[in-house]
Amino acid sequence: MKKATIQLDTLTCPSCVQKIENATKSLSGVDKESVKVLFNSSKLKFDFDDDKLSVEDVEKAITALGYDVKKSQVKAK
Amino acid sequence: MQRFILSRKNHIALISGILIAIGFTSALGFKNEIVAVWALAAASVLGVAPIAIQAYQALKVKVVSIDVLVTIAVVGAFFIRNFEESAIVTFLFLFGAFLEQRTLNKTRSAIKELTEMAPESALKQMANGEFEEVEVDEVDVGDILLVKTGAKIPVDGTVISGEGSINEASITGESLPVSKEKGSTVFAGTILDNGTIQIAADRVGEDTTFGKIIELVEEAQDSKSEAERFIDRFAKYYTPAVLLLGILVWVFSQNIELAITILVLGCPGALVIGVPVSNVAGIGNGARHGVLLKGSEVIGDFSRLDTMVFDKTGTLTLGNPSVAEKKYYGDNIDEALGFLASVERESDHPLAKAVLADIGETTFSPVESTEVIKGGGIVAGVGGHRIAVGNVALMEREGVELSEQAKADIAHFEKNGNSLVLTSVDGELKILMGVRDQIRPGVKEDLLRLKRLGVKNLVMLSGDNQGTVDVVSRELGLTEAHGNMLPEDKSAYIKRLIEEEKQIVAFVGDGVNDSPSLALAHIGIAMGSGTDVAIETSDVVLMNSDFSRLPHALGLTKATARNMKQNIVIAVGVVLFLLASVFFSEWMNMSIGMLVHEASILVVILNGMRLLRYKLRK
Numbered sequence: 221m222k223k224a225t226i227q228l229d230t231l232t233c234p235s236c237v238q239k240i241e242n243a244t245k246s247l248s249g250v251d252k253e254s255v256k257v258l259f260n261s262s263k264l265k266f267d268f269d270d271d272k273l274s275v276e277d278v279e280k281a282i283t284a285l286g287y288d289v290k291k292s293q294v295k296a297k
Numbered sequence: 298m299q300r301f302i303l304s305r306k307n308h309i310a311l312i313s314g315i316l317i318a319i320g321f322t323s324a325l326g327f328k329n330e331i332v333a334v335w336a337l338a339a340a341s342v343l344g345v346a347p348i349a350i351q352a353y354q355a356l357k358v359k360v361v362s363i364d365v366l367v368t369i370a371v372v373g374a375f376f377i378r379n380f381e382e383s384a385i386v387t388f389l390f391l392f393g394a395f396l397e398q399r400t401l402n403k404t405r406s407a408i409k410e411l412t413e414m415a416p417e418s419a420l421k422q423m424a425n426g427e428f429e430e431v432e433v434d435e436v437d438v439g440d441i442l443l444v445k446t447g448a449k450i451p452v453d454g455t456v457i458s459g460e461g462s463i464n465e466a467s468i469t470g471e472s473l474p475v476s477k478e479k480g481s482t483v484f485a486g487t488i489l490d491n492g493t494i495q496i497a498a499d500r501v502g503e504d505t506t507f508g509k510i511i512e513l514v515e516e517a518q519d520s521k522s523e524a525e526r527f528i529d530r531f532a533k534y535y536t537p538a539v540l541l542l543g544i545l546v547w548v549f550s551q552n553i554e555l556a557i558t559i560l561v562l563g564c565p566g567a568l569v570i571g572v573p574v575s576n577v578a579g580i581g582n583g584a585r586h587g588v589l590l591k592g593s594e595v596i597g598d599f600s601r602l603d604t605m606v607f608d609k610t611g612t613l614t615l616g617n618p619s620v621a622e623k624k625y626y627g628d629n630i631d632e633a634l635g636f637l638a639s640v641e642r643e644s645d646h647p648l649a650k651a652v653l654a655d656i657g658e659t660t661f662s663p664v665e666s667t668e669v670i671k672g673g674g675i676v677a678g679v680g681g682h683r684i685a686v687g688n689v690a691l692m693e694r695e696g697v698e699l700s701e702q703a704k705a706d707i708a709h710f711e712k713n714g715n716s717l718v719l720t721s722v723d724g725e726l727k728i729l730m731g732v733r734d735q736i737r738p739g740v741k742e743d744l745l746r747l748k749r750l751g752v753k754n755l756v757m758l759s760g761d762n763q764g765t766v767d768v769v770s771r772e773l774g775l776t777e778a779h780g781n782m783l784p785e786d787k788s789a790y791i792k793r794l795i796e797e798e799k800q801i802v803a804f805v806g807d808g809v810n811d812s813p814s815l816a817l818a819h820i821g822i823a824m825g826s827g828t829d830v831a832i833e834t835s836d837v838v839l840m841n842s843d844f845s846r847l848p849h850a851l852g853l854t855k856a857t858a859r860n861m862k863q864n865i866v867i868a869v870g871v872v873l874f875l876l877a878s879v880f881f882s883e884w885m886n887m888s889i890g891m892l893v894h895e896a897s898i899l900v901v902i903l904n905g906m907r908l909l910r911y912k913l914r915k
Contacts, residue, residue: 232398235355235362235569238533242358258519260405260577261412285354286303293434 221251223295224275226264229288231257236287240264243281249273270294306347310391316340317384337380344387345371361537366560369540370887373557385888386561393895397570400902404574407581407909408518412511414467414486419451420444422495433502440498444489453505454496456481461492468506468840509832513591514584518577520592525572532569539563555879562875562890567897571864574905579857582911587840588850593861595836598819599851600858601801604794605752606814608787608806609759609769612824612844614734616807618647620655621715622731624706633727635660636684637720640677643667651732652718670694674718685721697721703729714768733765739845741773746848746913750855754800758787788813795819803837805847822847852913860908864901871897 231237237257244264245252249272256265264282268275279289302309320336323329345368352364367390374383420428422441433451436442441457444450450463462474467486474490477483483496486507502508539560547556576593583590590596610616625633638656641649643664665678673694674687685695689707692699697719699707706729710717715731744755754776759766763780770778779790791814794800804811804818815821815834823835824842832838839846875893878885 230398230402232394232401233363233570235360235364238360239355239358239362242360246358258515259573260408260518261515263515285358286351 221267222270222275223254223267224265224278225293225295226275226279226282226289227291228262228264228282229290231259231262231287239285240282240287243285244278247273247278247281250278302347302350306391307395309343309347310388310395313340313344313384313388314392316343317388320381320384334380337384338375341371341375341380341383341387344384344391345375348387348390361540363536363564363566366536366539366543366564369543370557370560373553373560374887377553379554382887386891389888389891389895393891393898396895396899397902400899400906401570401574404578404902404906404909405581407585408514408577411514411584414449415507415511416449416451416485436498436501438498438501442496442498444483444494444496446489446491446493448489450483450485450487450489450496452485452496452498452502453500453507454483454498456483456494457497459492459494461494462490464488464490468510506832510589510838513589513832513838514580517590517592517595518580519573520594525576525593528568528572532565535565536563558879558885558887558890559876561887561894562879562885563872564891564894565868565872566894567864567868567871567901570898571868571901571905572861574902575857575860575864575908578905578908579853579860579911582909583850583853586846586849586853587843588846588853589832589838589840590850590854591836591838595820596854596857598801599803599837599854602752602803602820602851603800604754604756604802605747606756606758606787606791606794606802606804606818608804608811608814609757609761609766610734611807612805613740613757613769613773614736616734618651618716618732618734620651620730621733621735622710622713623655624703624729626700626703626726626729629722630727631659633720633722635662636679636682636722637686637728639664639679640667640675640684640686643677644675648716648718648732652730655730682723685719687719688717689719692719692721692726695721695724697724697726699726712768714765736769736772737844743845743848744773744775747851750848750851752851758782758790784811784813787811788817791817849913853908853911856911857908860905863904867897867901867904 237259241255241257244250244255244266249269251267254265254267258265268278275292275294279292282289316336317340320333320340323336324333348364348371349368352362352368355362355364367386371383371387374386416433418430419433419436420443421431421436422443423429428443436452442451442454446461456477456479458479460476460478462476463483464474465484465487468484477494484507485505503512542563543556543560546559547553576596579596580590607613634656638653638659639661641652642661662680667675667677669675670687670691673691674685676683676685676695678684685691685697703726707717710729710731713731713733715733718730718732719726720728748755757766757770757775757778759780760782761780766778766780782790791802791804794802795817802818803820803822804814805822805824806815807824812834815823820836821834822837822839824839824844837850839850871893875885875890
């Protein structure tokens with residue numbers, strides 16, 4: 221398991237949070253319980269299984285929703 | 298294409314606004330209906346594009362968002378050829394989003410200021426011994442870093458060479474520079490005012506004290522209280538319910554106009570944003586004033602506080618005993634002080650340190666002999682004189698005669714809670730000193746402020762004897778004070794307050810031996826100089842252990858809790874008002890509904906922003 225923190229472009233609507241959360245949870249390999257979208261600091265935090273997917277896959281899913289990814293960081297858990 | 302449209306949302310709002318203006322001038326000014334219809338239809342199509350894209354993306358991940366409601370309503374209005382409504386609704390929605398973004402950024406500004414203090418780069422020693430600039434993420438524990446004058450310390454570390462003075466305001470809140478030399482610890486995010494140092498990295502990134510503070514504040518501002526989680530759950534089902542209601546109204550009444558109006562009016566609007574906005578602004582204000590609040594649950598509890606329990610030593614008092622009162626008798630006092638200092642210099646008793654600190658510069662004489670009298674003090678030979686330093690019992694043993702004046706002074710000093718240090722030279726009393734742990738300057742005023750803010754009981758618990766405790770309690774005007782208490786007695790006391798008296802309790806302690814009490818109380822506040830322990834164990838962290846920030850913290854949480862309630866009332870009130878007026882009034886339509894919604898969102902954000910300027914009235 222790895223722990224990722226993705227810095228997103230400023231989030232302004234609370235429904236964006238729900239969209240990003242659902243999109244991230246729907247990817248296989250992401251630990252659903254760990255997904256956390258920080259609305260005010262515009263960050264996405266989650267744990268994932270790095271055998272099943274890479275952080276780029278998540279980034280792609282979020283970009284497809286129309287949100288820019290500024291920076292992402294992956295740490296061993 | 299989708300991303301292009303979304304990134305131009307603000308431009309689209311502007312163009313659609315212009316088109317609407319053209320439409321209305323040609324309809325009302327020039328009676329040119331054709332131009333008007335085309336302009337408004339164009340504005341609708343253009344305006345709905347970004348909203349529809351967001352709606353589509355939301356549906357893809359199974360979320361019925363506000364965008365979905367608005368898109369359906371606009372398409373419906375377009376379908377019944379009500380271009381006026383469709384154009385205005387899309388414009389208001391886009392323009393509202395633009396204003397929300399601008400104002401929301403303001404409420405977040407305080408915390409942004411804090412995170413922007415995070416260091417970004419570091420000069421790291423490479424394999425060839427040269428220093429090269431790298432991103433701070435690339436620094437690992439054990440790396441050697443060079444920090445030059447004016448630069449930020451990139452990580453927590455230890456100085457291995459060089460010296461300089463560092464401004465640690467970002468960590469401790471203390472703006473006086475601290476000097477550092479080989480072996481000193483330095484903290485990430487602090488600034489090297491002058492000098493050049495090399496440091497070895499001990500902790501990097503999120504593990505540094507600064508990283509922890511930022512993480513704490515970031516998590517705090519997004520943490521949700523029970524009420525908020527309820528609103529979230531509610532909103533999740535609320536929007537689909539509004540959609541369903543719209544469909545039902547359409548099926549049964551065949552009135553598209555009414556159905557789509559319900560979709561717009563039912564938007565949750567201010568409800569979902571009201572509470573988070575108060576939360577982020579309140580926590581931001583705290584961060585600016587050296588008070589870190591760990592989340593909205595803490596704000597809720599702290600604002601309803603009944604009882605505040607304090608540890609004595611190190612919390613209400615400074616924690617290091619010092620000479621509070623002194624009296625001299627007879628002549629040659631300077632000489633006597635010199636003898637006293639010479640004797641005390643040989644001792645490591647805490648009282649001796651206080652005495653030495655008080656005497657300061659003096660002439661020391663060699664001590665020829667010393668005898669420690671158990672439970673009394675020291676008898677020493679200095680420069681051919683017999684010096685006795687100790688308590689009243691020692692003076693009696695030495696046969697020192699105490700004058701009436703001296704006896705009165707001793708009684709007075711004891712009543713004030715002092716430990717006594719008497720000094721005699723050749724059997725004659727020369728010096729009487731009263732040593733005690735002094736009350737922190739300003740604590741009395743701070744406690745008074747806490748009381749004025751509505752804290753009912755101020756309680757002190759201490760391991761010291763009841764006499765000393767009573768003296769401090771009287772001086773500070775506390776409600777209750779209990780002495781002779783072990784850490785487990787303290788936690789039992791707090792447990793009783795919480796379980797039997799159903800009070801909301803805060804405990805303020807040193808964070809080391811009081812951790813059970815800190816954990817047990819609803820609000821734990823550790824006074825450990827901005828250290829890890831204080832940050833981890835506290836619900837409210839006071840930067841630099843500054844007691845005087847406590848009243849601000851309490852006032853702020855009260856203001857924030859009030860602000861949240863106001864925002865909930867505004868949001869719920871607006872939705873109820875809109876839904877009621879669609880059924881009971883003639884004038885309500887989509888455009889007015891959208892206008893009221895967007896206005897209410899701005900009102901709650903502006904209301905939240907007031908918290909950024911909150912200051913405790915003196």
